[in-house]
Amino acid sequence: MTSMIERPAEVAAPAPARSRARRLPASAGQALVWFAVVALVVGPFFPLVYSSLRSKPIYLPGGTFTLAAYRTLFADPLFWTAVRNTVSFALGTTVLAVIGGTALAIVCARTNLPGRKAYRLLLIAPIVIPPLGLIVGWLSIYGQGGYLTQVVSKNVHLPVWNLSSIPGMSLLGAVITIPVVYLTVQAALAGTDSWMEDAARSAGAGPWRVITRVTLPMLRQAIVNCTLLIFALCLEILGIPLFLGAPSNIDFYASYLYRSWSSGANPDPAFVSAGAVLLLVVVSGLLLLRARLSGSEQRFIAAGARGGGTYRPLDLGRWRWPASIGLGAYIGITCVIPLLGLVLMSGVKALTTLEAPWHLFTAENWRLVATDPTLRRSITNSLLIAGGGGAATVLLVAAATLIAHRSGFGLRRILAPALIYPRAVPGVILGIGFFWTYLMFTPGALVRNNLWGELIALCVRNLTLAYVVIYPSLARINAEFDRAARSSGAGWWTIARRILLPILRPALLAAFVLMFITLLGDYDPVVFLQKPGTEVLGVTMLQTWQRGVVGPVAALAVVQVGIVAIVLLLGTRILGRLRRA
Amino acid sequence: MSFSDTRVLDDISFTVKDKEFVTLLGPSGCGKTTTLMCIAGFQTPDQGRIACGDDTFVDRDARVDLPAERRNLGIVFQSYAIWPHMTVAQNVAFPLRVRRMSKPAIRARVTEVLALVELSALADRYPHQLSGGQQQRVALARAIASSPAVLLLDEPFSNLDAKLRERARDWLKALQHTLGLTTIFVTHDQDEALSMSDRILVMNGGRILREGTPEEVYRQPRVRFVAEFLGQCNFLTGAIGTGPDGGEVLRTAEFSDGIKVQGRHDGPTGTIAVRPEDIEISSGIRPGAPGMGTEASVLHASYLGDHYHYQVAVGALQLSVHSQRPLAPGPVWLRIPPGVATFVE
Numbered sequence: 054m055t056s057m058i059e060r061p062a063e064v065a066a067p068a069p070a071r072s073r074a075r076r077l078p079a080s081a082g083q084a085l086v087w088f089a090v091v092a093l094v095v096g097p098f099f100p101l102v103y104s105s106l107r108s109k110p111i112y113l114p115g116g117t118f119t120l121a122a123y124r125t126l127f128a129d130p131l132f133w134t135a136v137r138n139t140v141s142f143a144l145g146t147t148v149l150a151v152i153g154g155t156a157l158a159i160v161c162a163r164t165n166l167p168g169r170k171a172y173r174l175l176l177i178a179p180i181v182i183p184p185l186g187l188i189v190g191w192l193s194i195y196g197q198g199g200y201l202t203q204v205v206s207k208n209v210h211l212p213v214w215n216l217s218s219i220p221g222m223s224l225l226g227a228v229i230t231i232p233v234v235y236l237t238v239q240a241a242l243a244g245t246d247s248w249m250e251d252a253a254r255s256a257g258a259g260p261w262r263v264i265t266r267v268t269l270p271m272l273r274q275a276i277v278n279c280t281l282l283i284f285a286l287c288l289e290i291l292g293i294p295l296f297l298g299a300p301s302n303i304d305f306y307a308s309y310l311y312r313s314w315s316s317g318a319n320p321d322p323a324f325v326s327a328g329a330v331l332l333l334v335v336v337s338g339l340l341l342l343r344a345r346l347s348g349s350e351q352r353f354i355a356a357g358a359r360g361g362g363t364y365r366p367l368d369l370g371r372w373r374w375p376a377s378i379g380l381g382a383y384i385g386i387t388c389v390i391p392l393l394g395l396v397l398m399s400g401v402k403a404l405t406t407l408e409a410p411w412h413l414f415t416a417e418n419w420r421l422v423a424t425d426p427t428l429r430r431s432i433t434n435s436l437l438i439a440g441g442g443g444a445a446t447v448l449l450v451a452a453a454t455l456i457a458h459r460s461g462f463g464l465r466r467i468l469a470p471a472l473i474y475p476r477a478v479p480g481v482i483l484g485i486g487f488f489w490t491y492l493m494f495t496p497g498a499l500v501r502n503n504l505w506g507e508l509i510a511l512c513v514r515n516l517t518l519a520y521v522v523i524y525p526s527l528a529r530i531n532a533e534f535d536r537a538a539r540s541s542g543a544g545w546w547t548i549a550r551r552i553l554l555p556i557l558r559p560a561l562l563a564a565f566v567l568m569f570i571t572l573l574g575d576y577d578p579v580v581f582l583q584k585p586g587t588e589v590l591g592v593t594m595l596q597t598w599q600r601g602v603v604g605p606v607a608a609l610a611v612v613q614v615g616i617v618a619i620v621l622l623l624g625t626r627i628l629g630r631l632r633r634a
Numbered sequence: 635m636s637f638s639d640t641r642v643l644d645d646i647s648f649t650v651k652d653k654e655f656v657t658l659l660g661p662s663g664c665g666k667t668t669t670l671m672c673i674a675g676f677q678t679p680d681q682g683r684i685a686c687g688d689d690t691f692v693d694r695d696a697r698v699d700l701p702a703e704r705r706n707l708g709i710v711f712q713s714y715a716i717w718p719h720m721t722v723a724q725n726v727a728f729p730l731r732v733r734r735m736s737k738p739a740i741r742a743r744v745t746e747v748l749a750l751v752e753l754s755a756l757a758d759r760y761p762h763q764l765s766g767g768q769q770q771r772v773a774l775a776r777a778i779a780s781s782p783a784v785l786l787l788d789e790p791f792s793n794l795d796a797k798l799r800e801r802a803r804d805w806l807k808a809l810q811h812t813l814g815l816t817t818i819f820v821t822h823d824q825d826e827a828l829s830m831s832d833r834i835l836v837m838n839g840g841r842i843l844r845e846g847t848p849e850e851v852y853r854q855p856r857v858r859f860v861a862e863f864l865g866q867c868n869f870l871t872g873a874i875g876t877g878p879d880g881g882e883v884l885r886t887a888e889f890s891d892g893i894k895v896q897g898r899h900d901g902p903t904g905t906i907a908v909r910p911e912d913i914e915i916s917s918g919i920r921p922g923a924p925g926m927g928t929e930a931s932v933l934h935a936s937y938l939g940d941h942y943h944y945q946v947a948v949g950a951l952q953l954s955v956h957s958q959r960p961l962a963p964g965p966v967w968l969r970i971p972p973g974v975a976t977f978v979e
Contacts, residue, residue: 531715533711534715536676536702536709536715537709537715538717538728539702540674540675540703540705540707540708540709541703541728541729541732541776542703542704542706542729543703543728551728556717556719558719
C-alpha cells in the first residue's frame with residue numbers, strides 16, 4: 054500500500070515551535086510498573102515452595118531437598134481431621150450461601166418486594182463490616198456463652214443451637230459470603246432484559262414458575278461461578294475456626310496451619326509450608342476451573358452497573374409484606390443484633406443473663422483501648438496501613454491496569470491475570486510466603502521487622518479489589534479518547550495522566566474506599582508476620598481473644614466498625630459529588 | 635493488510651495533492667476506515683509505504699513506523715472523542731499544550747480556532763452541555779488547532795440528523811477551502827462524497843474500484859459495484875455492434891434498434907449502465923409517431939417530492955425511471971438518448 058500526501062506550501066496559521074525535551078520511551082516506565090506488580094504477586098511463591106522442600110528451615114545452615122515435610126503432613130491425623138472439617142464446612146456454607154444469595158438477588162431485583170431499594174444496600178453490608186467484628190458480635194449473642202443463647206437455654210429452657218459446631222459455623226460463613234453471591238447474581242440480572250420472563254408470564258405462568266423455569270436457568274453461569282468462588286474462599290477461612298472452633302476443638306485447614314506454626318515445638322515447621330503449597334494448588338485449580346467455565350474477564354465488566362435492563366416486577370401477591378418483614382428480620386438477626394451485641398460487650402464486664410446488663414456497665418475495656426500501648430499501636434498501625442497502603446496500592450494498580458488494557462507494552466497480557474491472582478490465593482499462604490521471602494532475600498531485612506513488611510503483604514493480598522473496581526470503569530472509556538490524544542501528539546504517560554486517570558477519578562476513589570475498609574479488617578496474611586511493635590488490629594484482637602480477655606476485643610471491634618462506617622459515609626458523599634460534577 | 639484470515643486492505647495505492655479534498659467512499663467493511671487508521675498511525679500495513687511530503691510515516695521495507703503522536707495529523711473521529719472532563723477550550727488547547735507552546739500563544743490560537751468554528755461563546759462549557767453538532771465542531775477545532783499537515787475525518791457526520799448533516803457538509807467544505815487544508819474524508823454516504831470532494835475513491839472489499847472527480851465517478855462508473863453504490867442504476871446486457879455513426883451500440887431483445895453507448899468495449903457482448911433520471915419516459919403518445927421509443931408498462935409508481943419514481947417492465951426487463959412529471963395511466967414509452975449509457979464490468 055502506497056500513498057503520498059504532499060505537504061501544503063503555506064499553512065493556515067504559523068506552525069508552533071516544537072521543543073520537546075528528550076525523554077525516556079514510555080515503555081521504560083511501563084516496564085517498571087510491570088516488574089513491580091509481577092515481582093510482588095509471584096515473588097512470595099518461590100520461597101514458599103522452596104521452604105516446603107527443605108529439610109531445615111531456611112535460616113539454618115545446611116539442609117537438603119526432601120519431601121519429608123509433605124510426608125509429615127500426611128501422617129498427621131489432625132491434618133486429615135482438619136481437611137474433613139474444612140470440606141464439610143465449605144460444602145455447607147456454599148450450599149447455604151448460593152441458595153440464599155440467589156434467592157435474595159431475585160427477590161430484590163425482579164419482584165415487587167416492599168423496601169427492596171433499601172434492602173439492596175443493606176444486603177451488601179456484611180462485606181464492609183470487618184469480618185472479625187461480625188464474628189465477635191455473633192459470638193457475643195449466639196455463641197456458646199452468648200447472650201441470646203443463655204436467654205434461650207437458661208431462662209426459656211428451650212433446646213439451643215451450638216454455634217461452635219460445623220453447621221453453626223457454616224451458618225455464619227454463609228452470612229459472610231451471601232453478599233458475594235448476591236452481587237454476582239444481581240449483576241447478571243441487571244444486564245438482562247426481562248423479556249423472556251415477560252413472555253412466560255403472558256403465557257400464563259405464575260411468579261414461582263417464571264423464576265424456576267426462566268430466571269434460574271438464565272443465571273446458571275453466574276451461579277456456577279459463585280459456587281466455585283465461595284467454595285474456594287471457604288477452604289482458606291481462618292477467623293471462624295480460630296474464634297468459634299476453639300471450644301469444640303474443631304480445626305479447619307488454615308487454623309491447623311496457624312496452630313502448628315505458632316505453637317509447635319519447632320518454630321516455623323516445614324510441613325506448614327507444605328500444607329500451604331497444597332492448599333494453594335487446590336484453590337488455584339478451583340479458580341482456574343471457574344475462569345474456564347465463565348470466561349475470565351467478562352465477569353468484571355458485568356460487575357459494573359449496566360443501564361438498559363428493563364423489567365416488570367413479578368408480583369408476590371399476598372407474600373409481599375411477609376417476605377419483606379422476613380428479609381428485615383434476616384438482616385436484623387444476622388447483622389444488626391450482633392453489632393449491637395458487640396457494642397454492648399465492649400461496655401460491660403461480662404455478658405451474662407444472671408444480671409441485667411446495665412448493672413455490669415464498665416468503662417474498663419475502653420480505658421484499656423485508650424491507654425494500653427499494644428492496643429493503641431494496633432489502631433494507629435492499622436490506620437497507617439489502610440490509608441497509606443491503600444492509596445499506594447490504588448495508584449500502582451491504576452497504572453498496571455492502564456498498561457494491561459490500554460498500552461502496547463509487549464508483556465502486558467500477563468498483568469491482568471497477575472492482578473487477579475493475589476485474591477485467589479489464600480491469605481495465610483501469602484503470609485507464609487512473604488515470611489519466607491523476607492527471610493531469604495536481603496532486601497527483606499529492611500521490611501521484615503517493621504510495619505512495611507505487613508503493609509506489603511496486606512496490600513498485595515488485596516490489590517485485586519482495586520483492579521476489580523478500576524477495570525470496568527476503564528473498559529467503559531471509549532478507546533477513541535486515547536487515539537484522539539495520540540493524534541494530538543501526546544505520549545502514553547501524558548494520556549494516562551491527563552486523560553484516563555482524571556476520567557477514572559470516581560473509580561479510583563471507590564477503589565481506595567474499598568481498599569481502606571478491607572485493609573483495616575484483614576488479618577490473614579499478617580498472622581505470621583506480626584511482631585511486638587508492629588501489631589495490627591485483626592491480629593491483636595485474635596491474640597487477645599485467645600488469652601481469654603474478651604471485653605477489649607469487643608471494644609477494638611467497635612473501633613474497627615466505627616472507622617469503616619465513617620470512611621464509607623465520607624466516601625459515598627464525595628463520590629456523589631464527583632459524579633454530579 | 636490482514637486481520638486474522640481476512641484481507642482487509644488489498645493493494646491500495648493513491649496520492650493526495652496539496653489542498654485537495656479526497657473522499658474514501660464505500661460500504662461498511664470495505665476498508666476505508668482501516669486505510670485512514672493506517673495513515674493516522676493506529677494500524678500498520680503489512681507491506682508498503684506511506685509518506686507525507688518529505689516525511690515517511692511507514693515504510694515496511696526500511697522498517698520505518700512513525701508513531702501516531704509524531705505524525706502531525708488532525709483527526710476527527712466518528713464518536714468525536716471529546717474528553718468529558720475538560721471544557722471546550724481545554725479540549726482544543728490540548729494539542730498545543732502537548733507541544734509546549736506558551737500560555738499566551740495557546741490562548742490566542744484557541745480563540746482563533748473557536749472563532750473559525752463559531753463556538754467562541756461556548757469556550758467554557760463542558761461536552762455534556764453541548765449538542766451533537768456543537769461537539770462535532772469542537773472535535774474539528776481540536777483537530778486543526780495545531781495546524782496539521784493533513785486533516786483526516788472518519789464519518790464525522792454519521793451521528794447527526796439529516797438536516798444538520800447538509801448544513802455541516804457545506805460548512806466544512808467552506809472551512810476547508812478557506813484554510814486550504816489537505817483533507818481525507820471517509821464516508822459511506824454518497825451525497826456527502828459527491829457534494830464535498832475534489833476527488834472520490836470508491837472502495838469495496840479492500841480495493842479501490844474507481845477513482846476520479848465526482849462527475850467522472852458518477853457518470854462513468856466503469857464498474858458495476860460503483861454504478862450501483864452511487865445512486866441508482868439500470869443494467870442491460872446484450873450484443874455489441876457498430877452504430878451508423880461509428881460508435882458502439884448495444885442491442886437487446888427489448889431495444890432492438892440499439893442503444894448508443896459512450897466509450898469502447900472489447901468482445902461481442904457487454905453490459906451497460908443507465909441512470910434512471912437519464913431515461914426519457916412519456917405517456918399518451920399516438921402510436922406510430924416517429925422517435926417515440928420502446929413501449930413499456932408501469933408496475934409501480936412512487937412520489938418522492940422532487941421526482942417521480944417508476945418501476946417499469948419492458949419485455950423481460952424491469953427498469954427504474956425517474957421523471958419530473960406525472961404520467962397518465964396506460965402504456966408508456968421509453969427512450970434512452972445517445973451518450974447517457976456507459977459500459978460497466
